[in-house]
Amino acid sequence: MDAVRIGLVSCSDRASSGVYADQGLPSLRTWLTQALRNPVTFEERLIPDERSAIAATLRSLVDEVACDLVLTTGGTGPAPRDVTPDATLDVADREMPGFGEQMRQISLRFVPTAILSRQVAVIRGRALILNLPGQPKAIAETLGGLEGTPGIFAAVPYCLDLLGGPYLETDATVCKAFRPKSALRPPAG
Ligand SMILES: Nc1ncnc2c1ncn2[C@@H]1O[C@H](COP(=O)(O)OP(=O)(O)OP(=O)(O)O)[C@@H](O)[C@H]1O
Numbered sequence: 630m631d632a633v634r635i636g637l638v639s640c641s642d643r644a645s646s647g648v649y650a651d652q653g654l655p656s657l658r659t660w661l662t663q664a665l666r667n668p669v670t671f672e673e674r675l676i677p678d679e680r681s682a683i684a685a686t687l688r689s690l691v692d693e694v695a696c697d698l699v700l701t702t703g704g705t706g707p708a709p710r711d712v713t714p715d716a717t718l719d720v721a722d723r724e725m726p727g728f729g730e731q732m733r734q735i736s737l738r739f740v741p742t743a744i745l746s747r748q749v750a751v752i753r754g755r756a757l758i759l760n761l762p763g764q765p766k767a768i769a770e771t772l773g774g775l776e777g778t779p780g781i782f783a784a785v786p787y788c789l790d791l792l793g794g795p796y797l798e799t800d801a802t803v804c805k806a807f808r809p810k811s812a813l814r815p816p817a818g
């Protein structure tokens with residue numbers, strides 16, 4: 630099975646300064662560890678809501694650390710210090726608007742304020758970068774979806790195929806990934 634390197638970035642002034650314990654990185658790591666069958670190396674960063682620091686972290690994770698996928702959490706709202714989507718667009722080669730659209734649709738089933746998230750997804754080089762909201766419970770909600778509505782992670786494996794990345798295999802009880810039949814490989818033992 631292909632090895633995969635995943636960058637996790639928690640953008641939070643209060644968690645990064647120790648006001649509260651960060652729950653963003655553990656929530657991301659837990660969900661991905663349960664969902665993926667591939668051997669995964671996580672690269673974790675906890676940083677304040679500073680646009681230049683977030684952009685530099687994303688560039689480093691993709692260009693130097695060679696992450697195939699990067700997920701951020703936090704800083705997607707309208708408050709002045711919520712700048713994660715802006716920093717993500719700063720490092721983008723191309724936008725993938727479907728991810729943000731689908732996340733807001735899913736989140737609306739949980740909170741009416743879901744539309745306040747400006748979250749984006751972009752491609753940089755051969756990597757996919759996804760913004761998730763800061764509420765720790767929003768991570769499982771948006772990645773995994775809910776009854777009848779697939780979460781956004783269902784589309785990530787095929788997206789990485791198309792970018793020339795590793796072939797991701799998921800545990801279907803956590804996340805049923807979709808690929809066209811022509812892109813399917815026989816399941817690895
Ligand atoms: N990394 C995190 N770890 C734990 N809880 C968090 C984290 N980020 C957000 N939260 C929780 O979600 C709530 C809403 O998140 P939001 O991103 O609006 O935080 P914030 O008010 O911008 O502050 P900060 O950026 O300092 O976390 C916070 O009040 C906090 O309870």
Ligand SMILES: Nc1nc2c(c(=O)[nH]1)N[C@H]1C(S)=C(S)[C@@H](COP(=O)(O)O)O[C@H]1N2
Nearest residue numbers: 703704705706736742746762763764767770
């Ligand atoms: N699934 C989910 N999405 C959510 C939320 C949530 O609790 N669950 N909170 C919303 C709220 S209240 C805000 S302000 C935006 C932005 O949050 P952020 O600044 O923490 O990224 O995400 C929204 N999306």
